[in-house]
Amino acid sequence: MRTAFRQPSALFAVVVVAVVVIVAVAAPLIAPYAPEAKDFTAPLSGPTSAHPLGTDDLGRDLLSQLIHSARTALLVAVGSVVVAMLIGVPLGLVLGYKGGWYDRIGSRGLDIADALPGLMIGFVVIAILGQGMAVLILAVGLVFCMNFARLTRAITLTERNKGYVESARVSGLTAPRILFSQLLPNLAAPLVVQAAVFLGSAIKVEAALSFLGLGLGEEQPSWGGMLGFATQHTADHPEMAVAPGIAICVTVLAFSLLGDAINDSLSGSRRLRRTKLLGRVLLDDDTSRTRDDQATTADETPVTRAAGTAEEPSGDLVLALRNVDIVADRPDGGTVPLIQNVSLTVRRGEILGLLGESGSGKSMLAKAILGLLPAGVRLAGGSITLNGSELAGRTPAQLAALRGTGMGVVFQNPQANLSPVHTVGRQLIDVVRAHDATISKEAARTRAFELLDLVGVDDPERRLDQYPYQFSGGMAQRVAIAVALVGEPDLLILDEATSALDVTTQAQVLDLVLDLRDRLGMAVVNITHDLGVAAETCDRVAVLLRGDLVETGEVHAVFDHPGHEYTARLIAAYPGVDDESPRLGTHDQRKVEHA
């Protein structure tokens, strides 16, 4: 809580709100004159030593009016937000909790209210009831009550199905008890944030109505009213408009920043705890590593078996990683190691499985190869070469030139891999044109057609004009593979690309990958936590544990005789791996089929 309020904007908000409140409360003490006191010797004086902000046409001191206006502003704002909450919150609670027809009709009502500007509601209320303080508060309150109703409804809808409400219902509490004693406390935080923001908005609305002369009349000073007067003197006294405008602006800004600060401190304390936790877990990892896993300290050489290691400068080497370190920068200036000292190679036509549990750094490694590391994460050391050329230290523009022709990638979530608001054809054609700017529209479409056909999407002509949501998960992943294949890449990275698919679809997509590898001769890095997938598709595997590479080798050798204790545990934990697992067994047959 305190940390959020140390932000300069939050400090500004708190100070300004405090000043406005003090000025409003102590207005008669602070103001040099009574707001209605007329100085007939100095009408429209302009700024003088007696009247720092000048006077109006009747000689009333504008500074005193400005100070007293803070009262009007706060009174109307607080009053109207209370009115808005008194109407909106119960309405939203009922709509959200009752659901069904109540909610359908109520929500339609809220939609219909959207067709009318909020200020219009204020106008109508004043037209019906006439002018006055109570009416003004009601008018401004009604402008905002719909917002409170909407917010309350939305939160209630999500809260009502949570455990604590269910158990209250089961234990026989009445609906009003559940609503007010169980649900309302959970709404308090967002409502307070909303209230702070609307206090600012209410001041703006009050100012607008007073500006138009619909506020409280001449006797009650208000910032809006002062600006209304200033409009008549833009030519002779333009300075009159400055002070009340700044007063409104700063006060409204302060309330909205206060809302943000409260919001940040409510959600931010949670966020802060989480980062601390993350840091601690990683630190724990470090200590546990030295304690338990003496054999696998970071600088130990991983178990490497079989031929084709990093040392071989063979011409068919597509990807080579040497001593790659990836770190995340912490806000306090320190770094958290994500990948340490990893060396790997992949050759043409080879499928390398990158294994490890969640958080082992598999995906970060893939993003580093692609040059797509998220902000705050960077390559801290080592070398990554693709077809012999170094990627580390390249500018984004140079990497961009390599992408697509050098590498392609397919990520996990089939639906998120494609833009939801563009047709599949549009996206494929954009990628085709990214590789060949001069290609004609028809030729690009033909190419897109061929690609869909290549990845086994039926009826490509029709499918090109469809949107991603019209594709099943497996078909969407086929399209994502097609996107990755446009530039005929030498390296295809599958980042858990089949993990979200059901077993049958997964097998079909993996078959496609094997088939494409054989036809196009690509190197493939298949990142997965599924040992069965690795066993079925990979030639070699590399095992990552908390950012360290603990073992690499030919898939059979590794799975049959794990050289590292972690690999053995991983295999033991895989269901059905004991005694001649059928899935592990298929590997050989597949190799024969594809030979």
Next chain:
Amino acid sequence: MGKLIAYRLLFAVPQLLVIAVLVFSLTYLVPGSPAAAMLGSAATPESIAQVEAQLGLDQPAPERFVDWIGGLLTGDLGTSFRSGVPVADLLAQHVPATLSVVAGGMLVALVLGVGAGVWTGTRPGTMTDRVVTGGTVLGLAVPEFWLGLLLTSLFAVQLGWVPIVAWTPLTDDPLGWLRGIALPSITLGVTGGAMIARQARAAVVTSMAASYADTLTAAGVSRGTLVVRYGVKNALVPVLASAGVTLAILIGVSFVVEKVFSLPGLGSIMLSGVIAQDFPVVQGVVMVTAVLVIAVNLLLDICYGLINPQARPQ
């Protein structure tokens, strides 16, 4: 698409009907007799009875409602109690100015808002982002009429680039019309732009962090293409989804702002209508605003369906 249009038209009808009922029942909410309120201190029992007869208040409510709806459909919105001018004529005279500045304001808001949203959303956390996003917070805090006042002071009074009282109908002089609505449009556009910029920024940040952005980048699509073609389109989805609300807010704001620029818009007749409790005028303005917002919402929903395939009824 045809389905979507038909579906939306069908929804607009009950929406209008509900608003018509609300607007109609407005006079029944007045404490005491609306006729007495309208007459003010000059009210005598005879004059009240006369005005009630004139407004049809002596008729039973259902009968009056049927008459009133019938009038609406034939363009008869009653007569202003103050001036005796038919409300329909008043509206016809004052709608063009409101429409002009609101359309201009919406245009400025979209350009500013989507531009700023895409610009900041593609570089989150940078200095530029913080400055521009801070600017949108300020843009939301500035009272629109004050901004209008400052713009008038500077550009009309001090610099003399545009006339102070500037309204010229489009049909009289297109260039003069443009000069007349320039400052009010900018005034409205700053508020609307600040609202839109926040939504657009959030959408672009999400969209650029989505894995499809990585998929397309990895496949060779340039950052420029990604931002212009994919970032903007994804940013437009939430902007369009709430553009109807933004528009309604801008109409409300225009009612206030037009006083600063002495525009003969709906706000001026609404204001005198509210002060004089001239209910036929107030009802007319509310009704015409609602029709305007609903009609634009209809158009926006169709645009939304064009841009977001999942919003189309299957």
